[in-house]
Amino acid sequence: MNKVDHIGVAVHSIEDVLPFYTETLTFRCLHIEEVPSENIRVAFIEAGNVKIELLEPLNPSSTIAKFLDKRGQGVHHVAFNVDDIQTRINELKENGVQMINNQPKIGAGGAEVAFLHPKSGHGVLYELCEKKEKDND
Ligand code: ZN
Numbered sequence: 001m002n003k004v005d006h007i008g009v010a011v012h013s014i015e016d017v018l019p020f021y022t023e024t025l026t027f028r029c030l031h032i033e034e035v036p037s038e039n040i041r042v043a044f045i046e047a048g049n050v051k052i053e054l055l056e057p058l059n060p061s062s063t064i065a066k067f068l069d070k071r072g073q074g075v076h077h078v079a080f081n082v083d084d085i086q087t088r089i090n091e092l093k094e095n096g097v098q099m100i101n102n103q104p105k106i107g108a109g110g111a112e113v114a115f116l117h118p119k120s121g122h123g124v125l126y127e128l129c130e131k132k133e134k135d136n137d
Contacts (some may be wrong), residue, residue, distance in 0.1 A: 001088075005081035005129050008050035010067050010074060014043045014056045021045045021052065031100050040064050042108045048109070053079070053108065077115070079127035087111050088128055092116065104130065 010016045014032065021027050022045070029052070030044040030051070039062035045052040055076055057065035067076060082088045085104045095098060098117040106127035116126040 001080040001082055001128075003049050003081050005079045005131075008053045008055055008077040008079065008127070010055050010064050010071075010076040010123075011066060012073060014041060014054050016063060017054060021047075021054075025070065027052070031109075033108060034058065036063075037106065038062060038128045044108070051067065077125040077127050079113070079129045082128045085114060085128050085130040089114050092120075094118075102117050105129075 015050045018029060019125065025047075028045050028046045032041065032043045034041050039058045041058055043054040043056075048116055055064045057068065059065065059108040064076070089099055089102065089104070093102070099114060099120075101114035104112035104114045110130050110132055112130045114128045114133070116128070118125045
């Protein structure tokens, strides 16, 4: 694991919470995009050397909609930047970690991502994230 890449935060509406991040906390919004495979819209906020990923459900079948129903708004996951994601997944599995995704899938920004099961993360949903284009940081 190289570093924490971002912290995912579930929100009802990016539009409603964005001024808190950009005006009150004075962070910069890097970009907003839809991730159709997950039925979500995401906004990436640059917060020092980690990003905050705001996750808004596009429809009730989204896992984020279900999370909001059950838990309300709040921290959803923590993502680690990795190289060679499939090798990391295989190593974790060899060490007894239960994965939600045994193979990476394409997430926001075209990154390859895979989630660890929160049972293996001791209550935290961790994501592995491999960028195809490296950040400038
Ligand atoms: Zn994420």
